[in-house]
Structure formats: structure tokens, C-alpha cells
Amino acid sequence: MHSAIAPIPIDLIPSWLDVLAVWATVGAALVAAVTGVLIWLQILQTKRSVDATEQTLTLAREEQEQNRELIANARKSRIDAELPKILVWIHTQTRKAHDLGVRSASGAPRPLTELPAGKIWSLPDDGASELFISLTVAVSNDGPRRARVTLATSNNSFLLSENEQVISVGEETLIEVRRKYTIEDWAAMSSEVGTRSIQDVLTLTYVHQGTEGAIERWVVRQSGSPLVPVPGRQNCWQLGPFAARRGPLTSLTAEVEMPHRDYYSSMSDLTVLV
Incomplete structure (x- = not known):
């Protein structure tokens, strides 16, 4: 004989309210998920x-x-077209030097004579x-x-001429710069290698x-020094082979740096043009 199936107690059968509550929960979860997806898509779209x-904007x-x-x-470029075309170069370095002072008894500049x-x-x-010592710079x-142009010296250098020069079109002017140091200082600069012996001598503006x-x-x-050691004699110095015209030198060298030009949109208050 077959055993009879036991009936389900009535209290275990879900009522329609329970079913409705379950579906309401599932629906709420689906709505929340869809809403989250939509919000994410909206955020993604906003970010894009x-x-x-x-x-x-960039x-x-x-x-x-x-x-x-x-x-x-x-x-x-418009300013460049209006500027005079100035050129500066080393004209002469001379080994003429003296240790007799700058001016003679009459007050006139003492000419450099070769020692x-x-x-x-x-x-x-x-x-x-x-x-x-003397260095002659040419300006055209x-x-x-x-x-x-305005001339300014530095590092024990000085001019015998006025510190302002007017250079006409097609003209070339020679500017003599003299430098003065003690024998001890010249000897120290001759012995050194580095930036101390490289010095600004003249600035033309x-x-x-x-x-x-x-x-x-x-x-x-x-850079360098007019003095070189005397071979075989300790602490003795003599003039080195630095006399030259527009060329490399052995103990004393001179060079003109490339010009630096600053532009201004207003010269009255020096507002930089950038």
C-alpha cells in the first residue's frame, strides 16, 4: 500500500500578502540596481x-x-628693425704695461710703455x-x-675716456680699458684654474x-694673468706671451660674450615684453 502524502499545514502556505512583499523587495532591489547603473552612466557621461x-580649455x-x-x-622684430646694429670685438691686447701709476706729475694720463x-x-x-695692462675693444x-652707449668697468678696471660714447652710423670706435692689480694678485691669478681668474672687465649698454x-x-x-713663472726660479715672475690681436693667447685671454637683449613693452616703467 502507498503511504498517503501528509497535507501541508495551512500556516505554512504563504499568503498573497507575503508573496506581494517578496516581489516588492525584489522590485525595490531591481529599481535600486537600475538607478545605480543610471547614476554611474550619468557620472561617466559627466566626467567625459x-x-x-x-x-x-587647454x-x-x-x-x-x-x-x-x-x-x-x-x-x-619691429624693435629689432629700429635698433642700431652694434658689434663689439677684441681689437688688441698689448703686453705694454707699467708700474709707475696712472697719471704723470702733470695730471695727464700716463701712456703705457713696454716694460x-x-x-x-x-x-x-x-x-x-x-x-x-691695457685691453682695447672695438665698437662699430x-x-x-x-x-x-654707456660703458661700465669692474674688477679693478678703468677707462681713460668718457663712460658715454656716441657712435655714428658706419663709425668704429676704439675703447681702451686698463686693469690694475698688485704683482701678488697677478701671480695668484696666473696660478689658479677656475672662475676667479675669469673676470668681467667692461660692460657696454x-x-x-x-x-x-x-x-x-x-x-x-x-681670464688669466700677464705674468708667468720664471723657469727654474722659485717665486719669480715675468711678463708672459700674451700680446695678440683677435686671437688666442698663452697666459692672458679676452673674449666678448654674445649680447643679451631685453625687450620692454613700456620703457617708462620697464614693463618686460613677454
């Missing part, structure tokens, strides 16, 4: 929109910067003696206008006035 906007800023540079370069051949200084006896102007303008600077540098 923001990224696109930032990219557009491109706009880059284009604006390029336009600003083009405008600034055009203004600089006797074989002139020797010994340390420490002659360490305090002063030795003057190829136009289109005359140039008024041209200021182009106008609503817009520029300031151009040339720097003349000299």
Missing part, C-alpha cells in the same frame, strides 16, 4: 563632458599662448707693486641710427628709447 571641456589656452608669443615676437725685456718680479719683495655701428624699446648689453671678459 568635463574631460572634453578641460581639453577644449587647447584654447595653448592657442592663446601661441598667439601671444606670435604677437610678442612681431613686436620684438724692459726680462723684467722680473720676485715674491714677496715685489708683491705690493702695481702692474697696469652698422645703422640704421646712431647709438649712444645701449638703451633704445620709445614707447616700446630694448636694452642691449655686451660683456667683455678677461
Whole structure:
């Protein structure tokens, strides 16, 4: 005989309210999931929109910067066309030197004369003696206008001429710079290798006035020393083979750095043109 299936107690059969509650819970979960997906999609879309906007702004800023540079370069080119074409170079380094002071008894500048051949200084006896040397710089102007330049010396250098020079178009001017150090200092610079023996000697400045303008600077540098050790004699020094014209030297060298030019959109308050 087959056993009879036991009936399900009535209290275990879910009522329609229970079924409805379950479906309500499932529906709420589905709605929450769909809402989350929609929110995520909205966030993604917003991020893409923001990224696109930032990219557009970046491109706009880059284009604006390029336009600003083009405008600034055009203004600089216009200023360049108005500037006189100045050229500065080393004309002569001479071994003529003296240790007799700058001026004669009458007060006139004492000309440099070549020291006797074989002139020797010994340390420490002659360490305090002063030795003057000369460097001549050439400055030319190829136009289109005359140039008024200002000259400034440094590092024990000085001019015998005025510190302002007017150079007409097509003119070339020679500027003599003299340097003075003691024998002890010259000997120290001869022995050293490094930046101390490289010194700015002369700075030439041209200021182009106008609503817009520029300031151009040339720097003349000299390195080394006119003195070299006397072979076989300790603490003895003599003039080295540094006399030259526009060429490399053995113990004393001079060079003109490439000019540096600053541009200004307003010369009255020196507003930099960038």
C-alpha cells in the first residue's frame, strides 16, 4: 500500500500578502540596481563632458599662448628693425704695461710703455707693486641710427675716456680699458684654474628709447694673468706671451660674450615684453 502524502499545514502556505512583499523587495532591489547603473552612466557621461571641456580649455589656452608669443615676437622684430646694429670685438691686447701709476706729475694720463725685456718680479719683495695692462675693444655701428652707449668697468678696471660714447652710423670706435692689480694678485691669478681668474672687465649698454624699446648689453671678459713663472726660479715672475690681436693667447685671454637683449613693452616703467 502507498503511504498517503501528509497535507501541508495551512500556516505554512504563504499568503498573497507575503508573496506581494517578496516581489516588492525584489522590485525595490531591481529599481535600486537600475538607478545605480543610471547614476554611474550619468557620472561617466559627466566626467567625459568635463574631460572634453578641460581639453577644449587647454587647447584654447595653448592657442592663446601661441598667439601671444606670435604677437610678442612681431613686436620684438619691429624693435629689432629700429635698433642700431652694434658689434663689439677684441681689437688688441698689448703686453705694454707699467708700474709707475696712472697719471704723470702733470695730471695727464700716463701712456703705457713696454716694460724692459726680462723684467722680473720676485715674491714677496715685489708683491705690493702695481702692474697696469691695457685691453682695447672695438665698437662699430652698422645703422640704421646712431647709438649712444654707456660703458661700465669692474674688477679693478678703468677707462681713460668718457663712460658715454656716441657712435655714428658706419663709425668704429676704439675703447681702451686698463686693469690694475698688485704683482701678488697677478701671480695668484696666473696660478689658479677656475672662475676667479675669469673676470668681467667692461660692460657696454645701449638703451633704445620709445614707447616700446630694448636694452642691449655686451660683456667683455678677461681670464688669466700677464705674468708667468720664471723657469727654474722659485717665486719669480715675468711678463708672459700674451700680446695678440683677435686671437688666442698663452697666459692672458679676452673674449666678448654674445649680447643679451631685453625687450620692454613700456620703457617708462620697464614693463618686460613677454
